Amino acid sequence: MKIAFFVNQFPTLSETFILNQITGLIDRGHEVYIYADRPGDMSKIHPEVEKYNLLANTYYIGKPDSRILRLIKIFKLLPNFRRDPILLLHSINLLKYKKLAASLTLFYTVAQLLNKPRVYDIIHCHFGTNGLKAILLKELNVIQGKLITAFHGYDVSQYVKKYGTNVYANLFATGELCCPISKHMKFQLAELGCDENHLVIHRMGIDCHKFLFTLRQQPQDGIIRIITIARLVEKKGVEYGIRAVANLIKSGMKLEYNIVGDGFLRENLQQLIQELDLIDSIKLLGWKQQQEVVKILDNSHILLAPSVTSQQGDQEGIPIVLIEAIAMGLPVVSTYHSGIPELIENGKSGFLVPERDVNALTEKLHYLVEHPEIWASMGLAGRVFVEENYDINKLNDKLVEIYKNLSHTNTEQKTALTASASI
Numbered sequence: 001m002k003i004a005f006f007v008n009q010f011p012t013l014s015e016t017f018i019l020n021q022i023t024g025l026i027d028r029g030h031e032v033y034i035y036a037d038r039p040g041d042m043s044k045i046h047p048e049v050e051k052y053n054l055l056a057n058t059y060y061i062g063k064p065d066s067r068i069l070r071l072i073k074i075f076k077l078l079p080n081f082r083r084d085p086i087l088l089l090h091s092i093n094l095l096k097y098k099k100l101a102a103s104l105t106l107f108y109t110v111a112q113l114l115n116k117p118r119v120y121d122i123i124h125c126h127f128g129t130n131g132l133k134a135i136l137l138k139e140l141n142v143i144q145g146k147l148i149t150a151f152h153g154y155d156v157s158q159y160v161k162k163y164g165t166n167v168y169a170n171l172f173a174t175g176e177l178c179c180p181i182s183k184h185m186k187f188q189l190a191e192l193g194c195d196e197n198h199l200v201i202h203r204m205g206i207d208c209h210k211f212l213f214t215l216r217q218q219p220q221d222g223i224i225r226i227i228t229i230a231r232l233v234e235k236k237g238v239e240y241g242i243r244a245v246a247n248l249i250k251s252g253m254k255l256e257y258n259i260v261g262d263g264f265l266r267e268n269l270q271q272l273i274q275e276l277d278l279i280d281s282i283k284l285l286g287w288k289q290q291q292e293v294v295k296i297l298d299n300s301h302i303l304l305a306p307s308v309t310s311q312q313g314d315q316e317g318i319p320i321v322l323i324e325a326i327a328m329g330l331p332v333v334s335t336y337h338s339g340i341p342e343l344i345e346n347g348k349s350g351f352l353v354p355e356r357d358v359n360a361l362t363e364k365l366h367y368l369v370e371h372p373e374i375w376a377s378m379g380l381a382g383r384v385f386v387e388e389n390y391d392i393n394k395l396n397d398k399l400v401e402i403y404k405n406l407s408h409t410n411t412e413q414k415t416a417l418t419a420s421a422s423i
Helices: 013-027 046-053 067-081 086-092 094-102 105-115 127-137 158-161 167-172 183-191 238-250 266-275 290-298 320-327 359-369 372-389 391-423
Strands: 002-009 029-038 057-058 119-128 144-151 177-180 224-229 256-262 284-285 301-307 332-335 350-353
Touching: 002 127, 013 029, 013 046, 013 119, 013 301, 013 391, 057 105, 067 105, 086 105, 086 359, 094 105, 105 127, 119 127, 127 144, 127 290, 144 391, 158 238, 177 183, 177 391, 224 238, 224 290, 224 320, 238 256, 238 266, 238 301, 238 359, 256 290, 266 284, 290 320, 301 320, 301 359, 320 332, 320 372, 332 359, 350 359, 359 372
Parallel strands: 002 029, 002 119, 029 057, 119 144, 144 177, 224 256, 224 301, 256 284, 301 332, 332 350
Antiparallel strands: none
C-alpha cells in the first residue's frame, strides 16, 4: 500500500510513537510518505530516521513565519501555478475558506503538493488538526485516499475547548475512520458526535525488544533514583513532581531526581529547584537521544509522571515514556488523568493519585522508597501488560488490518453501488 502520513513536525524526538508506525509499515513492505508543517530539532535526530532514509520522502508544507521567507517561498512556488492554476485560485476563496485563504495558509499547502505524489491508498493523520487539514485537501482534490485520523490528547481537549464542540463535524462526516489511542478518548469523540461505527481504538506502542526488562532492587549505595521524562509544559505536571520529591529529601531520604526533557517552563522549574535549595539532588537534563533515555531508565528505580489538565484544558493521551518505563520494570507513580489508568492498574504496576495533589504524590513515592521488596512484582506485572497490549509489532500488524479492512469495505460499497445502478 501507498500511505501518506500527515504530522505536525518531523523528525521530532518527542513523537517516537509516530516513527515506530512509519518504520513498522516500511518493514512490512509498504510505501510511506511524510507531510509535516515543519522540521523538528534537526540537531537531535532519532537514528532510525537516517537508517530508513525517511527525510527523502518527507515534505514540508507549512507556511513560513517570516514575511520575507513567505515572499521567497511564493516566488519558488510560481512554477507550480502552471500545474493547476484553477485549483490554486480555489485555495484563496475567501468566502469558503476564510482565514485559511486570507492568510495564504491553504495556498502554500496546495502549491507545495502539486508536484508531489497525490494519490494514496491511505492518508493517516496524526492529531485531529491534521485530519481537518487533510479533509480540506481532499475536498479540493489535491490529495486522494482513505482518511484515518489518530487522536492523541490536546486535539480532543484544549483544541475543542478553544474552537467549540462542532470543530470536527466535517471530519466526522466525511473522513473514513477516527482512531483514538484510548477508551477515554473514544468516549470523548463519541460525545462530540463521531459515529461509533467510525471509531476504532488503536493504541500507540513501543518495541519491547529495545526496552529490556530488569528486576529493580534496592541500590548498593542507598540512593534511590527517580526519573521523569517529559516536555516541560504545564500538562506534564513536573512542578508537582519536584515538590513531592523535595518533601522526601527534606525528610531525610537519600534520593536523586533526574528530569529529562525541555520546554518553555524550564527556566521556571530551574528557579523552583534553586528556591528549594536542591540543585545537587534534582537536575534538569534536557532532551536526550532514545539510547540515552534507555540508559537513564536502566539506572533508575522509580518513574514519576504527575500529569495534569492544563489551565487551557490540554490533556495527555497515554505518555509513551510510561509504557517504556513499565516495560523496563520500573514501578511508576502517576495520576488519574486521561487514558493513564488504562495502562497502570493502581497498586499492581504502580500507583495513581489525583492531579496536582503533592501530598498524595509524596505519600506514594514514600511508600515505594520504603518498600523496595514490591518493586520486582510491580515491574513484572507491568511488563506482562505492556507485552500484551502495547507491543508495537502487534499494533502495527493490527494497523495494517485496519487499512486493509477499510479498503475492502469501501471496495464492497462501490461494487454494491455499481450493481444497484445497473439494475
